[in-house]
């Protein structure tokens with residue numbers, strides 16, 4: 001894959017599977033992409049398409065019983081190298097912003113103690129004054145009063161908790177922030193404010209990866225977008241390219257559904273019976289343009305420097 | 317706010333203690349027969365009438381009930397709990413001496429059981445279903461089911477065969493060398509500056525304390541093992557890892573901490589259970605204690621002593637429950653009572 005700017009995350013033929021009773025469930029299949037430095041990069045797809053699994057891989061939070069293939073490099077650290085993984089190394093470098101911040105903040109500690117823990121884990125011998133100063137800075141970036149420091153997480157509102165979680169992520173001084181459905185628990189107003197807060201993180205040299213099923217939200221906050229379906233990347237590119245000239249039938253459908261505000265029911269759950277490369281194109285059973293060649297898995301092909309699509313139609 | 321809670325909790329406990337004292341007095345009332353007659357041990361012969369008369373006055377049976385309650389409370393706090401029929405000594409002296417002897421064993425047992433249990437339980441949780449975890453699980457199953465009375469006898473026999481004398485609370489030769497302050501030989505020997513006596517008292521206390529600690533130790537391991545491994549999947553633990561907080565620090569602050577409230581509550585109750593354990597083990601090791609004192613008082617119908625001991629034990633329970641609640645509150649800010 002060829003993206004002009006330097007990349008900070010690079011996945012190559014990455015597959016991630018969970019062991020289940022019926023066999024291995026490959027939630028992410030042979031995924032390849034690069035995330036350019038200090039961009040806002042969106043992973044879009046419907047429920048069960050493997051977005052969280054991919055995000056957890058980048059932030060080093062996959063469960064220990066996971067199976068892996070291919071490569072994942074995060075900030076020059078090889079996190080996944082086929083069946084070997086070093087997930088711990090990604091933690092603190094790629095920090096996840098939780099989907100539900102109220103359950104992701106330790107209820108037994110005041111916000112101040114949370115900040116101190118996060119900052120001490122990064123730099124062992126920072127002075128108390130430095131810590132205090134930095135906390136104030138992160139709070140003001142997130143438009144939070146200093147009073148929240150004396151509160152316990154259960155005393156915060158949902159929107160406040162979300163901003164505290166982001167401020168804590170900043171305190172960890174990460175290279176990457178992975179926001180998994182950052183707006184799913186917020187109302188429309190808070191949604192757009194979180195969106196612009198996430199965009200601002202670039203100013204701190206942070207690359208932001210946003211996971212969402214909302215293509216409209218993605219089009220507002222992102223520079224780059226990857227569309228996932230059934231564990232595979234079906235389309236990738238700059239937001240303008242993908243939105244104005246969608247090449248994959250699934251992307252077209254997503255955009256059409258979003259603009260027409262249609263209720264979107266096009267569910268496709270990956271099943272544990274399929275192997276990584278089996279049964280052809282992931283979208284073939286739903287695709288209106290299906291042809292015989294769809295029995296084979298289409299590889300991601302680039303139509304421009306940045307715009308790629310995995311569809312037999314686009315290749316010919 | 318925390319202080320207010322502690323204060324409230326302490327006041328509540330004091331009220332409960334008043335209730336226990338009042339209840340213990342009611343026990344005298346519901347004793348079979350004339351309470352005064354029973355209180356002085358069912359006397360016969362020429363002096364009987366006089367003795368009963370004294371008892372009536374002592375118990376305040378000739379006064380209205382609320383005055384009686386008032387008197388029984390003030391009597392309690394001036395440690396005037398009557399005279400033991402069997403030992404012909406003030407009940408307060410015997411009850412407190414027995415309680416201190418029992419607490420010596422109980423406290424050492426829990427000081428060993430809780431931290432060690434938390435450590436072993438955490439290891440089991442972090443290495444869930446490893447060989448070590450399975451070994452720990454099996455061991456705790458055995459400990460929970462083990463007959464401690466039998467183990468106590470076995471331990472005593474083995475130690476005696478090895479020429480280690482652990483019978484009683486302290487060697488007779490040391491007894492005159494220390495001044496009694498608290499009633500605990502371990503503490504008093506230190507106050508008197510007698511290291512030799514301290515070591516002797518400690519060696520005699522450790523084996524029974526270790527035996528008593530087996531059950532709470534196994535229980536703590538089990539509780540920590542199961543609830544900690546649950547907490548390791550908790551969102552906020554994983555989030556802490558994501559923020560880059562690592563290793564034992566994350567486990568301690570973001571997982572173990574939330575186990576402590578549950579643990580504190582269960583330990584508060586387990587101490588009550590352990591008292592039964594202490595009683596049997598003390599009797600094997602020839603130590604004084606609440607259990608032995610009760611066992612000696614009951615066949616004699618020594619009501620003053622029985623009631624004195626039960627009151628003292630109830631108060632010890634109330635204190636341990638209160639401490640458990642305060643620990644719970646200290647750790648978990650969401651608790652409101």
Ligand SMILES: Nc1ncnc2c1ncn2[C@@H]1O[C@H](COP(=O)(O)OP(=O)(O)OP(=O)(O)O)[C@@H](O)[C@H]1O
Nearest residue numbers: 018027046047048049050051052053054063213270
């Ligand atoms: N820990 C796990 N163990 C087993 N299977 C899992 C686990 N996590 C996810 N899966 C499965 O992997 C597939 C992809 O899940 P994932 O959470 O990555 O999807 P998603 O795109 O984030 O969906 P959503 O939009 O609902 O959050 C699903 O079929 C899911 O059931």
Ligand SMILES: [Mg+2]
Nearest residue numbers: 051052053180
């Ligand atoms: Mg998800």
